[in-house]
Amino acid sequence: MNSIYQAKRYRITDVVEQTGDNIMLRIKTRLNPKPGEFVEVSIPGIGEAPISSASYNNKVLDLNIRIVGNVTEAISKLKKGDKIHLRGPYGKGYPIDELKGKNLILIAGGCGLAPLRGIIEYIDQHRLDYREIYLFFGFRSPDDVLFKDEIREWEKVYHMNLSVDEAMGENPFNCPVGFVTGILEKAELPVNNTEVLMCGPHVMMEKSIRILENKGFHDNQIWVSFERHMKCTTGKCGHCMINGMYVCIDGPVFRYDEVKGVDE
Ligand SMILES: Cc1cc2nc3c(=O)[nH]c(=O)nc-3n(C[C@H](O)[C@H](O)[C@H](O)COP(=O)(O)OP(=O)(O)OC[C@H]3O[C@@H](n4cnc5c(N)ncnc54)[C@H](O)[C@@H]3O)c2cc1C
Ligand code: FES
CATH class of the missing domain: 3.40.50.80 (Nucleotide-binding domain of ferredoxin-NADP reductase (FNR) module)
Incomplete structure (x- = not known):
């Protein structure tokens, strides 16, 4: 059975060096997260990182990754044709349908x-x-x-x-x-x-x-x-909590009047 909680392997079809510390991975998948949603990207034995979808289509998923630490460094070494694990998509993105006519x-x-x-x-x-x-x-x-x-x-x-x-x-x-x-x-x-x-x-x-x-x-x-450290991404572990809200399931996108004044 397909589950968004289970990581699956996908093929990297392209790796583009964007800047000195940013790469873009293109991955063959039909996952197609909605704008603002994210996936958990993992390399077995190293770890996983939440990364936002940078594309909108059901053929490939583009992920822009800034190299800042262990997991992102390991991801940056992957080449075209390599496999990567993804789970998701997760979160509430931008309410793009509700914004029609604006x-x-x-x-x-x-x-x-x-x-x-x-x-x-x-x-x-x-x-x-x-x-x-x-x-x-x-x-x-x-x-x-x-x-x-x-x-x-x-x-x-x-x-x-x-x-x-x-x-x-x-x-x-x-x-x-x-x-x-x-x-x-x-x-x-x-x-x-x-x-x-x-x-x-x-x-x-x-x-x-x-x-x-x-x-x-x-x-x-x-x-x-909002960006928060995440572990479970399912509203269970509390790692991503701000003022009673879980960034992983209630966000990462919030309407500002709902989060105004929360400690960032
Ligand atoms: C919903 C969401 C979407 C994201 N989308 C993207 C994206 O599209 N592209 C991208 O490059 N990164 C994105 N990030 C951030 C990315 O997940 C982290 O940079 C990554 O997990 C770092 O992992 P690491 O093992 O390489 O570094 P670590 O060794 O874990 O961390 C390196 C440094 O980054 C800090 N850091 C790590 N994670 C976070 C975080 N979530 N918030 C603030 N500081 C953090 C650490 O404190 C440390 O200083 C997103 C994060 C969230 C929560
Ligand atoms: S990451 Fe575990 S509750 Fe959000």
């Missing part, structure tokens, strides 16, 4: 872009269901920009706002230098009939929320994604 503002910092790439793939496939799409993506430097090819495509069809914190050498996107929140502050955005979806470092999300509030957005128009 303008969407997507805000990401660094590898927070990974789950938002899944949403953009979803929007591409259901373009007529949504109104204007505004993208605000910030990276540390031009070398750290993820999904470069996709960004070049997105800027043709969506309102793209890209920034890098610093550009010591070349700046191939010719984008503004500074925090993405600086661009957000200056942007003219529709407030009515608009929802905001964000993922990235806590400080970036907090600053973005203050800016949006000053522009007149309400907390119930904003959706945030």
Whole structure:
């Protein structure tokens, strides 16, 4: 019997080095998590890590992995054709169906872009269901920009706002230098009939929320994604708990008014 709690083996069909410390794995599977959901990726004998889906289709699953420790380091050594274990998908993602008919503002910092790439793939496939799409993506430097090819495509069809914190050498996107929140502050955005979806470092999300509030957005128009250490991913072990909520089953995506003020 198929169970989302049981890890199964899948074949890696591609490994793309994105930046010095990020790789993207393409895995042949029909799992197709919804935007914002995640899978547990494991290597027997080493461990497992929750990783967000960075795609939306039922042929392959793209996972962007930032190499930070044991498990992610081991995953980064895998090659095209190798097998990897996945279980899931888990969690509650962005309520993409409920957002039909709205303008969407997507805000990401660094590898927070990974789950938002899944949403953009979803929007591409259901373009007529949504109104204007505004993208605000910030990276540390031009070398750290993820999904470069996709960004070049997105800027043709969506309102793209890209920034890098610093550009010591070349700046191939010719984008503004500074925090993405600086661009957000200056942007003219529709407030009515608009929802905001964000993922990235806590400080970036907090600053973005203050800016949006000053522009007149309400907390119930904003959706945030949380990262927590996880073990069971099924609401049993309590590892991921924040203020009575389990990030693994009640999140990782929450409407901001429901989590405002929780200890991050
Ligand atoms: C729902 C969810 C989705 C995620 N999606 C992605 C993704 O798409 N791409 C990606 O690269 N990473 C993602 N992560 C983070 C990823 O799971 C961790 O980086 C990974 O588990 C680290 O494992 P490790 O053994 O390599 O490092 P470890 O040795 O376990 O940790 C290395 C460092 O990272 C910190 N760390 C580890 N896990 C977390 C965490 N969950 N929250 C905060 N700090 C942590 C540790 O404290 C330590 O400082 C996600 C996490 C969650 C909870
Ligand atoms: S990871 Fe065990 S309760 Fe969420």
